Amino acid sequence: MGKRQSVSVSDASMPAGGEAGQAGQQVYDHLELLAAMGKDFASSGDIEASLKCAVEHITEYLDAEGGALFLLDDKGETLRCHACVGPTEIIGLTLKCDQGIVGRCVQNEIGEIVRNVTKDAGFHAGIDEQTGYTTRSILCAPMSVKDERIGAIELINKRGGDGLFEESDLHLLQAMSASAALAIHNARQAEALVEQERIARELELAAEIQRSLLPEAGADDFPVAGVNHAARTVSGDFYDFFPLDDGRICFTLGDVSGKGMNAALMMAKTASLYRCLGKTVRQPGRLMARINAEICETTTRGMFVTMVGGIYDPSTGIVRFANAGHEPPLFHDAEGDFHALPAEAPPLGISPTLVDGLGFPETELKLDGGVLYIFTDGVTEGYLEDGRELKVGGLKKLIQENAALYVKGKLNAVIDCIDRGDAELRDDLTLLAIDDAVPLDLRTSGKTVAVEKTPQDPIAAAEEEEFLLSLTVPSQADWLKLIRNAVSETARFCGCDKDVCRDIVIAVDEACQNVIRHAYGGSPNGEIGLEIIRRSDALVFLLRDFAESIDVSLVKPRDLDDIKPGGLGTHFMREVMDDVQFMPPPAAGGNLLRMIKKLPKGPDNET
Amino acid sequence: MKHEIRDEKDATIVALEGDVDLQSSPDARKVLLECVGRKRPVLVDLSAVGYIDSSGVASLVESLQTAKRSGNTLVLVAVSEGAMRVLQLARLDKVFTICDTVEDGLKQVQ
Numbered sequence: 001m002g003k004r005q006s007v008s009v010s011d012a013s014m015p016a017g018g019e020a021g022q023a024g025q026q027v028y029d030h031l032e033l034l035a036a037m038g039k040d041f042a043s044s045g046d047i048e049a050s051l052k053c054a055v056e057h058i059t060e061y062l063d064a065e066g067g068a069l070f071l072l073d074d075k076g077e078t079l080r081c082h083a084c085v086g087p088t089e090i091i092g093l094t095l096k097c098d099q100g101i102v103g104r105c106v107q108n109e110i111g112e113i114v115r116n117v118t119k120d121a122g123f124h125a126g127i128d129e130q131t132g133y134t135t136r137s138i139l140c141a142p143m144s145v146k147d148e149r150i151g152a153i154e155l156i157n158k159r160g161g162d163g164l165f166e167e168s169d170l171h172l173l174q175a176m177s178a179s180a181a182l183a184i185h186n187a188r189q190a191e192a193l194v195e196q197e198r199i200a201r202e203l204e205l206a207a208e209i210q211r212s213l214l215p216e217a218g219a220d221d222f223p224v225a226g227v228n229h230a231a232r233t234v235s236g237d238f239y240d241f242f243p244l245d246d247g248r249i250c251f252t253l254g255d256v257s258g259k260g261m262n263a264a265l266m267m268a269k270t271a272s273l274y275r276c277l278g279k280t281v282r283q284p285g286r287l288m289a290r291i292n293a294e295i296c297e298t299t300t301r302g303m304f305v306t307m308v309g310g311i312y313d314p315s316t317g318i319v320r321f322a323n324a325g326h327e328p329p330l331f332h333d334a335e336g337d338f339h340a341l342p343a344e345a346p347p348l349g350i351s352p353t354l355v356d357g358l359g360f361p362e363t364e365l366k367l368d369g370g371v372l373y374i375f376t377d378g379v380t381e382g383y384l385e386d387g388r389e390l391k392v393g394g395l396k397k398l399i400q401e402n403a404a405l406y407v408k409g410k411l412n413a414v415i416d417c418i419d420r421g422d423a424e425l426r427d428d429l430t431l432l433a434i435d436d437a438v439p440l441d442l443r444t445s446g447k448t449v450a451v452e453k454t455p456q457d458p459i460a461a462a463e464e465e466e467f468l469l470s471l472t473v474p475s476q477a478d479w480l481k482l483i484r485n486a487v488s489e490t491a492r493f494c495g496c497d498k499d500v501c502r503d504i505v506i507a508v509d510e511a512c513q514n515v516i517r518h519a520y521g522g523s524p525n526g527e528i529g530l531e532i533i534r535r536s537d538a539l540v541f542l543l544r545d546f547a548e549s550i551d552v553s554l555v556k557p558r559d560l561d562d563i564k565p566g567g568l569g570t571h572f573m574r575e576v577m578d579d580v581q582f583m584p585p586p587a588a589g590g591n592l593l594r595m596i597k598k599l600p601k602g603p604d605n606e607t
Numbered sequence: 608m609k610h611e612i613r614d615e616k617d618a619t620i621v622a623l624e625g626d627v628d629l630q631s632s633p634d635a636r637k638v639l640l641e642c643v644g645r646k647r648p649v650l651v652d653l654s655a656v657g658y659i660d661s662s663g664v665a666s667l668v669e670s671l672q673t674a675k676r677s678g679n680t681l682v683l684v685a686v687s688e689g690a691m692r693v694l695q696l697a698r699l700d701k702v703f704t705i706c707d708t709v710e711d712g713l714k715q716v717q
Contacts, residue, residue, distance in 0.1 A: 477630035484628075484658065502692055509660055513629050568661035568697055575696050 033061055034179045041183030047191075050183070051083040055153065058176050059085045062169050064139065064155035069180070070095070070102050071143075071151035079103060079151060086156065088131040100124030101138050106152045111141040111174045113165045139165040141173040143181035150181045203233040203261070210264060213271050215240050217408065223314055224249050225407040226432040229419045236263030237376050237430035238271040242278070245529070246544065246592075247315060250278045253432040254307035255326065255376040257347075262303065270295065270305050270348070280470050282531070284310045285322040285359030288348065292324070292360075296352040304349040308374045310362075317367040317436045322360040324348045327377055330392070332399050334369035334437075340392075341365070367436030371410070373399065378427035382418030390418060407435035466534040468494070475516045475526035475545070483530060484509050487541075490532050494539055494599060504539070504597055507576040510569035511543050511593055519547035519591055538578070538598045546590040610638050618716050619645055620684075620709060622652035627663030627690075636666035643674045643681060648716035652709060654685035659693050671703060680704070684712035 037057060041050045051069050059067030066086020070079040079102060081093040098107045104122045105112050115137045117123040128135050136157050143150040153173060158165050207230065214228055226239035236256035243249050252274045256263040273291045281287040288309055295305065308329055310321025323329070325347030328340040345360040365372065375395070382390045390398075395414065402413040411431050419425055469490050473479040487508045491501040512528055520526035529544035573580050579596040608631035609624040621642045627635050642649045651667065653659070667683070674681040682704045686694065694700045706712040 477628065480628055480630065481626060484626075499692070502689055503696075505658070506660070506693060506696065509628065509658075513660065513662065516629065568664060572661060572693070572696050 033057055034176060037176070037179055038183060041180075041187055047184065047187045048082060050187070051180070052085075054176075054180050054183075055083040056085050058153060058173065058180075059155060061176075062139070062155055062165075062172060063159045064165075065157040065159055066133075067153065067155045068102075069151065069153050070106070071184070072097060072106065072149055076149065079106065082151075088127070088133045090127060090131070093127065095124065101140055102152045102154045105140040105142050105154075106149055109142045109144055109149065111170050111177075112138070113167065113170050114138040114140070115164050137164055139169055139173055141170065141177035143177045143184065145181050145185040148185070150184055153177045153180065200233075206261065206264060207233045207235075210234055210238075210268060213238065213240070213268060215242060220406045220408065223407065223435050224251055224312065224432070225411055225435075226253065227408075227411045227415050227430070229415060229425060229429040231378065231425035231428050232259060234261060234264035235259075235428040235430075236267050237378065237428040238267045239374075239430055239432045240271055240275055241432070242275065244279070244282070244311070247589075248311050248313045249434075250309075250311050251374075251432060251434065252278070252307060252309040253326070253374040253376070253430060254305050254309075254348075255378075255428075255430070256305050257303055259428065266295075266303055266305065270307070274307075274309060278309070281467055282311065283359060283362070283465060283467060284320055285362040286465075286467055287359075288322045288324050288345075289359040292348040293352050295349040304347040306343075306347045312367075312372075312434050312436075314436075317369070318364060319367055319372055319434060320362055320364045322362050324360055325350075327375060327380070329372055329374040330396065330399070331365060331367070332371045332373065332396075332403070333367075336400065336403070338396050338399075367434065369437050371399075371403075371407070371437065372434045374432045376428060376430040378425070378429045379414065379418065379431055381427060382429060383423070383426060384417060385420060407433050410435070465540070467531070468534050468539075469530070469532040471531075472527055472529045474524060475520040475528055476524045477513075477516060479528075480509055480512055483512055483528075487530075487532070491539065491597075494534055496539075496600065500597070500600065503576040504541075507573040507580075507595060507597075508541055508543070510572045511541075511595065514569050515543065515545045515547070515591075519545045521547075534599075537601075538596050541577075541595040541597070543593040543595070544590060549589065549591055608634060610635070612638070612642060614647075615713060617713055618648040618650050618682075620650045620652060620712075622655065624655035626657055627659040627666070629660060629662050632660070632662035632666050635663055636669065639666055639670035640673060643670050643677075643679060646677065646679060648680045648682070649674065650682050650684045650706075650709060650712040650716070652684050653687055653690045656687050656690045659690045661693075661697070664693055664697055664699065667703070668699065680716055682706055682712045682715055684709050 037054045040053050055067045055069045066084065066088060068081050068084040068090060071082050072079055077097055079095045079097055079099070081090045084090050095103055097103055101112060101114055101120060101122050101124070114120045114123070117135050117138055139155040140152055142152045153176070155165070155173065157163060158169070214226070217225060224241040226241065228235060228237055228239060236259050237254065239253040241249055241251035254267070254270055256266045256270065270291065273294055274287070277287055277290050281290060288307065305324070306326035307324045308321055308326045310319055312319045322345065323341065323343035324345050325343050328342040331339040331341060333339065341363055380390055380392050380395055384390055384394065398414045398417060399410065402410050405413065411433055414431060415429055418429055469486060471483065471486055473483060484505045488501050488505050491504045496504065508530070515528050516522065526545060526547055531542040533540040533542070573595060576597070577595040578598045581594050583592040583594050608627055611622045611624070613620050619642045621638060623635060625631070639651065671681045684706045685708055686705055691700065694703065704715065706715050
């Protein structure tokens with residue numbers, strides 16, 4: 001503090017101060033000036049205007065030819081003139097932080113009277129050269145608050161008398177500089193506060209958008225539920241679930257590295273990609289690979305996402321999911337035993353090539369009345385009331401204790417133990433559960449719990465499957481040409497020759513006709529869904545309708561000795577395809593026909 | 608699907624063009640039955656048929672049966688590759704009389 005009170009006077013001794021009465025008047029005026037300046041800064045929202053006003057007051061009061069106020073930039077590297085009065089206009093002029101007398105004054109935090117600038121080696125003559133003005137003497141006082149250097153006020157050439165500044169002038173300037181410094185400091189703080197509030201408001205808006213990305217809760221007995229409590233305003237965690245048109249439920253839960261706004265934005269991107277692609281890409285491993293590729297293409301270095309994504313079929317209790325570097329989901333089976341299902345693939349956003357083009361490895365699991373819990377580490381690392389971490393053991397205990405509750409109750413029981421509302425959360429808490437606890441008699445098969453990978457069912461052998469096409473058209477004859485063209489192009493794309501393409505088109509076209517004519521009875525208001533999937537050795541065609549389930553036993557190829565018109569379609573399908581089967585009716589009703597056509601062996605089709 | 612009917616000395620020639628599928632086969636059926644109803648031999652030119660489905664084939668079969676019942680003849684001529692494949696799949700390639708060209712067809716019905 002004492003340092004800023006010190007005064008440096010160069011080149012001459014000063015005349016004695018004025019008389020007592022004069023001094024009293026000065027003090028009075030000086031206080032008024034300070035009061036006026038303070039008021040000006042406080043009432044004005046415009047710092048620059050207030051600075052200009054202050055410099056005018058000070059220059060006039062100390063009877064100088066000119067005055068300038070310099071402020072240090074944020075980094076403290078340059079001094080910039082923000083306000084000036086007098087014969088030369090130098091607003092915007094910048095100096096290095098230690099350049100010139102003003103620089104020295106700021107660096108040393110010592111006020112100075114320089115009576116003859118030509119004898120001061122520190123004097124920066126460049127300005128005079130530019131402006132044609134002659135600086136004779138300078139009075140300069142630093143501005144600082146606590147240990148923060150703010151800048152300096154510099155006055156040039158005293159009017160009248162001997163044209164020299166006196167020590168009393170310096171004292172006054174120092175007082176006024178200190179006052180201005182405080183005003184600038186306060187104004188800056190107020191500005192920062194306003195900015196902080198603005199950011200807080202924007203964060204709250206961002207959080208609102210983020211919450212809107214989470215799915216709406218289903219009914220109490222809806223089998224999938226999730227919960228997300230953000231540690232800060234915005235969250236890097238997310239979960240989502242949505243029903244597919246065939247009655248299955250697509251779900252995901254993820255955790256973006258980091259917790260700030262960048263994590264929140266990444267979360268929004270990943271969650272949106274999942275929801276969008278999840279509606280058409282029905283293989284979780286492939287879906288994750290697509291999202292991984294997208295994230296790798298555009299991600300900020302070092303950010304990644306751990307994520308579990310999958311599909312649950314309530315009619316069979318089968319869950320198929322892929323785990324990209326996420327905490328192992330916990331399966332609580334109907335007998336009460338726990339099974340952890342660790343990740344077999346790296347997080348998303350690490351590398352587009354770590355996972356081959358076929359997608360992330362999938363795990364298939366028959367829930368058989370059990371519950372699958374997927375959660376972020378905010379849950380297992382969350383603090384309990386006694387200060388201990390919940391850990392996986394604690395989570396299992398909570399799950400067991402609340403097993404009788406509906407799925408939402410199960411989740412809330414866990415969350416309530418960690419987020420008690422009495423302390424800030426350590427990390428975002430996100431938990432998703434898939435509850436297969438439907439009455440036993442509604443389930444299709446026995447009680448064996450099967451945790452297995454790479455299912456043998458060819459239709460589920462996702463690791464070897466590539467999703468090629470999904471098309472949904474009205475059950476109207478004029479849409480068949482579109483289907484034929486799409487099928488033909490797809491088959492050609494897969495290396496089928498002209499004849500095979502033509503055969504495949506015939507079979508698919510006939511299958512669609514059957515749907516239009518028989519399943520929908522000619523009604524144009526139905527829908528036909530076609531999916532084409534490539535396996536290493538075959539093309540799979542899945543044809544879906546939403547009509548009443550038909551009696552499969554009635555669908556037979558016609559007797560070829562009988563050449564009556566009609567009934568040929570099924571024969572064509574069986575003749576052309578290597579396998580034609582009606583699959584068990586999907587949960588949402590309707591019919592699902594699967595046709596498989598083996599691909600010709602070729603260099604591209606070798607497994 | 609488009610069609611063209613022209614009467615030659617010995618036969619009515621009906622040329623179908625485009626896709627004979629679920630949407631257009633009712634039209635094809637009508638045209639074919641009308642030609643068969645003229646009580647003259649009918650040549651069905653399938654050279655410009657890119658695609659024919661079971662309903663189109665059914666129309667051909669129905670026309671053939673109608674012709675036979677009335678002592679008339681119906682011959683398929685210049686059958687395109689695509690249409691031939693469907694006839695083969697339906698094992699109808701031995702049921703229909705099929706000629707490579709319109710000229711061959713005309714000789715056939717003389």
